[in-house]
Amino acid sequence: MKNKVKAFLLCAISVGTFYSFQNVSASAVDFQVNPLPSEKQVDKSLSYYDLQLKPKEATELVVQVTNNANHPIVVDTNVDHASTNSNGVVEYKNSQQFEVANLTNDLKQLVKVQVDKIALKANETKELTYTITAPEKTFDGVVAGGINLIEEISKETQDSAANKSSMAVQNQYGYTIALILHGEKEITKPIVEAGKIKVEQINGRNSIKFPLKNTSAMFINKLNVKGDIRKADEEKVLYTTKIENGQQAPNSVYNFDIRTDGKELSPGKYTATLTAESKGEKWEFKQNFTISKKTAADLNKTAITKEEDHTMLYLILLVCGILLLLFIIIFIYIRKKNQKIKKLMNELQKEDSAS
Numbered sequence: 001m002k003n004k005v006k007a008f009l010l011c012a013i014s015v016g017t018f019y020s021f022q023n024v025s026a027s028a029v030d031f032q033v034n035p036l037p038s039e040k041q042v043d044k045s046l047s048y049y050d051l052q053l054k055p056k057e058a059t060e061l062v063v064q065v066t067n068n069a070n071h072p073i074v075v076d077t078n079v080d081h082a083s084t085n086s087n088g089v090v091e092y093k094n095s096q097q098f099e100v101a102n103l104t105n106d107l108k109q110l111v112k113v114q115v116d117k118i119a120l121k122a123n124e125t126k127e128l129t130y131t132i133t134a135p136e137k138t139f140d141g142v143v144a145g146g147i148n149l150i151e152e153i154s155k156e157t158q159d160s161a162a163n164k165s166s167m168a169v170q171n172q173y174g175y176t177i178a179l180i181l182h183g184e185k186e187i188t189k190p191i192v193e194a195g196k197i198k199v200e201q202i203n204g205r206n207s208i209k210f211p212l213k214n215t216s217a218m219f220i221n222k223l224n225v226k227g228d229i230r231k232a233d234e235e236k237v238l239y240t241t242k243i244e245n246g247q248q249a250p251n252s253v254y255n256f257d258i259r260t261d262g263k264e265l266s267p268g269k270y271t272a273t274l275t276a277e278s279k280g281e282k283w284e285f286k287q288n289f290t291i292s293k294k295t296a297a298d299l300n301k302t303a304i305t306k307e308e309d310h311t312m313l314y315l316i317l318l319v320c321g322i323l324l325l326l327f328i329i330i331f332i333y334i335r336k337k338n339q340k341i342k343k344l345m346n347e348l349q350k351e352d353s354a355s
Contacts, residue, residue, distance in 0.1 A: 029173040030069040031120065033149055036062040036127075048178040049147075053134035061130045063177065065149065067120035074119050074152040077128055079111040079179070082144035084254040086202065086209070088223060088246025092146025092176045099253035101193070101213040105135050107145030107179060117152070132181065139183040141217025144250050150174035183217065190216040190278075194285040195253060197272055199265070199295055202257060204304040206265050208239065210274045210287070212254040220248040224277045227258040232269035232288060239263075264300045267293040 037044065040051045040059050049061060067073050083091050083098035091098070095108070112131045120126060130147060151173050195211025210227050214220055223246040229239040241258045248254050256274065274285045 029175070030073050030151055031065055031067050031075060031149075033175045033177065034064040034066070035147075035177050036064060042182060048180070050180050050182070051132070052182040053132070055134055055138055056136055058131055058133040061132060061147075061179075063128045063130070063147065063149070064125055065118065065120065065128060066125040067123060070122045072119065072121050073154075074117055075149050075174070076117045076152055077113060077147065077149045078116065079108055079113060079130065079147055080145055081107040082146065082178075082249035082252065084214075084248045084252040086255050086257045088225065088243045088248070088254060088256075090219070090247050090249045090252075092144075092178060093148050099211070099255070101251050101253050102215040103251040105139060105143045105181075105217070107143050107181070110135065110143065110181070111145075111147075111179070132179070134181065139217065140185040141183050141187040142219070142250055143181040143183070143217065144219070145179050147177040147179055148174065149177075187216050187218040189281065190214055190218055190220050192216075192220070192276065192283045194274065194287060197287055197289045198255070199289070199291055199299070201299055201303060204302065205262065206260045206299050206303045208258040208260065208272065209255040210258060210272055210285070212248070212256050212274070212276060212283075214248045214250065214252055214254070217250045219250060220278050222278055223248055225254075225256055225274065227256055227272065227274045229258055230271050230273075232271050238270075262304065264303065265291055265296040267291050267296040 035047070035049060038049060038051060038059060038061055040053055042050045042052050051059070053059060065075055078093075080093050080095045081100075081103070083095045083100075085091055085098065110132055112133075114129045114131070118126050118128060128149075135143075153172055191214075193213040193215060195213055198209045198211070200207055200209060208229055212225065224242075224244045225246060226242040227240065228237045230237055239258055239260050241256070243256075246254075258272065269288065269290050272287050272289060274287075276283045
């Protein structure tokens with residue numbers, strides 16, 4: 001039995017203007033998809049394509065697309081290989097944003113899309129056909145990716161959003177159907193390597209990326225990763241990040257994000273350690289790196305830094321202010337009291353002198 005792949009294999013997805021995908025309910029999508037069964041399916045109980053072909057063998061995959069809306073829509077489609085994002089989640093789209101590791105069989109090159117978009121009338125159903133051809137040479141492991149179907153934003157919707165606000169987010173809805181092509185043999189033990197550390201920014205927040213390279217054609221499931229940053233030759237941990245039950249796609253680079261918790265970066269020499277575990281396998285890496293004065297200054301200038309909590313300082317200042325005020329009040333009271341006593345003593349002395 002081939003290794004079962006744990007992934008989000010057939011799901012409704014939403015993309016905003018910055019093309020960051022998130023899960024949405026199927027009710028938010030104007031259309032639905034139905035991947036028709038393939039004769040080359042390995043596990044027929046799965047709702048995604050789980051195929052095995054001989055070298056150079058080709059087969060067609062057919063997906064039915066139904067417009068559930070009462071208005072016409074246009075659906076775009078493409079095929080992409082699997083990647084791993086910085087949160088330890090496998091993605092089947094936007095591969096240009098992610099790095100690969102020893103990727104010899106790219107699903108994008110193996111699948112031919114007959115048409116890249118279809119127009120559907122209200123309540124109309126059409127079929128999309130994709131032709132997948134196995135690599136010329138046999139291979140071990142899996143080739144992984146997905147068929148993406150995204151509804152185009154109509155011109156009317158774009159104009160309406162533009163009139164409401166220049167900052168309006170326009171959502172695109174669609175589906176991803178995972179496509180897995182099995183090789184001749186299953187790979188059971190992945191080869192994992194470390195890449196060179198990069199100091200960057202993610203959404204305005206300073207980040208230290210420790211690349212974890214899966215150079216094998218297999219998924220790494222139930223992946224637990226922990227990364228620590230220390231000053232060189234020091235034991236104190238400055239930054240630490242941990243993820244559990246992550247997943248890494250075949251032949252992908254997982255840029256593990258060691259977050260700095262909104263703190264400014266300081267130039268200097270550092271040591272990073274990274275430990276990764278998956279199903280009894282364990283990998284440990286250690287790497288020294290340097291943050292230059294220029295890099296620290298440039299990133300800190302544009303970073304969203306975490307504001308320090310000055311509550312205790314304010315409380316101490318308040319208490320000190322109250323005590324100072326009480327001291328002043330008591331001082332003035334005693335001073336006035338002494339003046340009255342002195343005045344009274346002077347008057348008594350005058351009376352004694354007169355008598």
